[in-house]
Amino acid sequence: MSRTVEFDKDDIIEKAMNTFWTKGYEGTTLKDLTEVTGLLKGSLYNTFKSKENLFLLCLEKYGSNSKTLFYVDGDPKEYVKNFFKRLVDEGVKKENINGCLIMNSCLEFADSDTAPAKKTKALFKTVELNFERVAKALVQDSDEDPQKYQTSLITAAFSIREISKFKKDKKFLKQIANNALRDLNIMI
Amino acid sequence: MSRTVEFDKDDIIEKAMNTFWTKGYEGTTLKDLTEVTGLLKGSLYNTFKSKENLFLLCLEKYGSNSKTLFYVDGDPKEYVKNFFKRLVDEGVKKENINGCLIMNSCLEFADSDTAPAKKTKALFKTVELNFERVAKALVQDSDEDPQKYQTSLITAAFSIREISKFKKDKKFLKQIANNALRDLNIMI
């Protein structure tokens, strides 16, 4: 009946996502996208409608990828320990200059009210919810305030991911994490 | 002998600086610059050579402005208290979406090696030196490690300035500061 699509849509989204992740939304050009995906402009627009729409799909994919790293149950101390260990290890790799796509976008779209801006802020909320769940698990059967932990965990995560973009100093990044984890008697 | 310049060079640099501060280097167009300064392209290039060169002058100005906020002597506890109080108060203002030009630029130029990138990284070092001086003053005649304070103060400053670009939550921002200041028995 008709010609079949030659590429895997999801594969294209992932490749585009990585580009947006490194270069930001405005910093990524159509040329970048055609080069990294191997598609030509026409196909790109035929399939994804616009650069903005493709970016929204990338944000969605990034969000659902991230969910697999979110806390569900089990030992919350163990979770945060592994979480920050991974963040620091990833951060010091010199090829890793991405940061976190959600946080990068929050900064890029701080003064904007476009669809990507809204999506971005919604995704940040899900990150906050993740840390809220962890924080609550951490203070279970104690009278401590979970909000205190929530704030310090989010802040540490934000700082490590963003600062590691330009400061590849393992000791420094570990200190950020350990500072946030000290009250929990955890060290990485 | 010759026609005289009609504008104040320093005034132009300040206006340009504010634009770069809000929109970033790439995000600022020549149109933005001519509009905010009132100069036309020709004059701008005649006086400042290029967009990049003008940006370097803006970074320099921002750096020397910042120096007036750096710690010199006196009570270091009082200094950090006022410092973070100001950061939070500025951060929650909804018209303030600038963050810190140095830190913004560190993020924007993370993967770059241009003149602005280098200048930016050099300025970040001066910020680190400021906090090193404070940290040393804070641990004077004690056996504590100043590096611990240095890291947590820089991180808190970075987080408050950058997160406040998109999250105008005073309680949250204060918590970041108080977390860093707790060991000093300071609260804002």
Add this chain to the structure above:
DNA sequence: CTTATTTTTGACCGTATGGTCAATTATTCA
């Protein structure tokens, strides 16, 4: 093999970018 349907292609569009430059205008000194 033909036909219907859909993807793929790349030339093309309007706009915006950073940057240049010859002509014009203003100023100061002699």
Add this chain to the structure above:
DNA sequence: TGAATAATTGACCATACGGTCAAAAATAAG
């Protein structure tokens, strides 16, 4: 009042941007 000098002006440039679209190519069903 000139002449010399320098600032100002805006038309102009090549390039790059996101986006469009008619034509070509490929496929599946009959």
